[in-house]
Amino acid sequence: MRYTPKKELALRVAKLQDLMRQNGIEGSILVQNADLFYFTGTVQRSHLFIPSEGTPVLMVKKNFQRAREESSMDNVLPLENARDLPGVLELYGFKNPGVIGFELDVLPAALYLKYQKLFPSARIVDISSLVRTVRMVKSPYEIAIIQNAATLNHTMFSSVKNFLKEGISEVELAGKLEAIYRECGHQCHVRMRGFNQEMAYGHLLSGYNMGVPSFLDSPTGGSGLNPSFPQGAGQKKIGRNEPLMVDYVGVYDGYMVDQARMFCLGRLPEKFVRAYEAAITIQDEIKKRALPGTSCEDLYNLAIGMAGEYGLTDHFMGYPEPAPFIGHGVGIELDEMPVLARGFQTPLETGMVLALEPKFIFPDGAVGIENTFLVGNNGLETLTVFQENIIYI
Numbered sequence: 001m002r003y004t005p006k007k008e009l010a011l012r013v014a015k016l017q018d019l020m021r022q023n024g025i026e027g028s029i030l031v032q033n034a035d036l037f038y039f040t041g042t043v044q045r046s047h048l049f050i051p052s053e054g055t056p057v058l059m060v061k062k063n064f065q066r067a068r069e070e071s072s073m074d075n076v077l078p079l080e081n082a083r084d085l086p087g088v089l090e091l092y093g094f095k096n097p098g099v100i101g102f103e104l105d106v107l108p109a110a111l112y113l114k115y116q117k118l119f120p121s122a123r124i125v126d127i128s129s130l131v132r133t134v135r136m137v138k139s140p141y142e143i144a145i146i147q148n149a150a151t152l153n154h155t156m157f158s159s160v161k162n163f164l165k166e167g168i169s170e171v172e173l174a175g176k177l178e179a180i181y182r183e184c185g186h187q188c189h190v191r192m193r194g195f196n197q198e199m200a201y202g203h204l205l206s207g208y209n210m211g212v213p214s215f216l217d218s219p220t221g222g223s224g225l226n227p228s229f230p231q232g233a234g235q236k237k238i239g240r241n242e243p244l245m246v247d248y249v250g251v252y253d254g255y256m257v258d259q260a261r262m263f264c265l266g267r268l269p270e271k272f273v274r275a276y277e278a279a280i281t282i283q284d285e286i287k288k289r290a291l292p293g294t295s296c297e298d299l300y301n302l303a304i305g306m307a308g309e310y311g312l313t314d315h316f317m318g319y320p321e322p323a324p325f326i327g328h329g330v331g332i333e334l335d336e337m338p339v340l341a342r343g344f345q346t347p348l349e350t351g352m353v354l355a356l357e358p359k360f361i362f363p364d365g366a367v368g369i370e371n372t373f374l375v376g377n378n379g380l381e382t383l384t385v386f387q388e389n390i391i392y393i
Helices: 006-022 033-040 064-070 082-091 109-118 128-136 140-158 170-183 207-211 270-289 296-309
Strands: 027-030 045-051 057-062 076-078 099-102 123-126 202-206 244-252 255-264 327-329 336-340 353-356 359-362 365-368 371-376 379-382
Touching: 006 027, 006 033, 006 045, 006 128, 027 033, 033 045, 033 128, 045 082, 057 064, 057 082, 064 076, 082 109, 099 109, 109 123, 128 336, 140 170, 140 244, 140 255, 140 353, 140 371, 170 202, 170 244, 202 207, 207 359, 207 365, 244 365, 255 353, 255 365, 270 296, 270 353, 270 359, 270 365, 270 379, 296 327, 296 336, 336 353
Parallel strands: 027 099, 057 076, 099 123
Antiparallel strands: 027 045, 045 057, 202 244, 244 255, 255 371, 327 336, 327 353, 353 371, 359 365, 371 379
16 A cells, blocks of 8 residues: 655645745645645545644544554644644644634635634635645656556556447446456545536546536536436447547546547547547647646637637537636646636646646537646656547447
8 A cells, every 4th residue: 555755745745834934824724635635645534734834733533543554744643622723733832823724715614613713813814725736736756656547547448449339328338447447446536626526437428418518617518327416427328420438537546647538339420520630639739839837828728729720619628618628737636726728827837737638519429538748848748648549449
C-alpha cells in the first residue's frame, strides 16, 4: 500500500503556508476529504490545522489508529469532540487566532456556524482558492501516480474490442469494462469538488443516448438507469453504424486521468466523421499552443473559433446547452484547476495536469476525444496514450 512520503507532505504544507502569509491568514482548518488526503496522506474524520508558521496538527475523531499509520505527519492526535478544538490548538501554541481559513467552497453552512461559535474572536475567510492553487501544479511524485492511472486506462480501453458486439446494452458493456478497472486497482470513487457534481467511472454512451443532456457540468449526459442518477450508461442496445463513446476516469492510488475514445460497429455517417476530424484538429492545435505562460481563456477562445470554422459552433461541447469549458485540471478530484474557459485567465505552468475534451454533440449521437496532458516546456505532453482514430469493429 502506498503512503505519501513525509517530504512530499512537507512541501505541500510549505506552499500553502507561503500563500497564507501573503494573504494575512494566521491559520487554516481543513476538513474536506480530498484536501485532507493531499496535505496529510490519510482520509479519516479529522480536522487539520495548518498555521502560517510552524508545524501542522492533525486531530482525528475516527479512525485515529489508521490515521496514525497512514500519515507521516509529526503531530497526529485523537480528538473526541470538535468543541475541544480551541483548547488543543492552544496547547500547541495557537491561541486566539485572529484570521482562520476554512474551505468555504465545500463547507456546509451548519458547520460554518458551528466554527464561528468555537472561534468567536476570529474572522473566518475562504482558504479554498489558495488550497486549489497549491494543488494545481503537480509534483514529480504525483505525476508518477497519474501515469499509473493512465496505464490503467490503457488496459481498460484495450479490452473494449473483446466485449463490444451488436445488441449488447450500454450498461452491460459498462459493467464488463468496469470489472477490468476493479481487477487492475481502480478505487471506484471519482471525487468531484463542485456542489452536487457526482460521477461513477464516467460515461459510456451510444447513438441517441449521447444526445440526452443531464445536470452534470459535462458535454455529454446520458439517460442513466433511473432518475436518481440521471447520467451515463442506460439500457439502450448498441447498434451498428452509430457512434459509441467510452469516456472514463481512471483512478489509481487517489489520482485520476480523464480519457475518451470513439468506437463503432460498422461505419459512421459522414457528419460524425467530419465532426471527429474537427475535434482532433482542435486538440492538436491546442497541444501546440498550450505553452507555459499561455492564458487558459486564450486557449478556450481558440477552440471556439476553430469549431466555428467548421460550422459546428451550435454543437460544440454540448447540445442544446454547451458546457462552459473545453478542458479542466485533474488530480485527486476530477474538477481541479486550471479550467480552460472564458474568464479564466490563469497562465499555464509547467507541471499542471489537465484534461482536454473537444466534443460535438448532436441529438442522434456525439463524437469527440479526450486526453489527459502534462504541461511541459514545449506544450502539452500526452499521458493517456491510446490510438486516436475512430475504432471500427
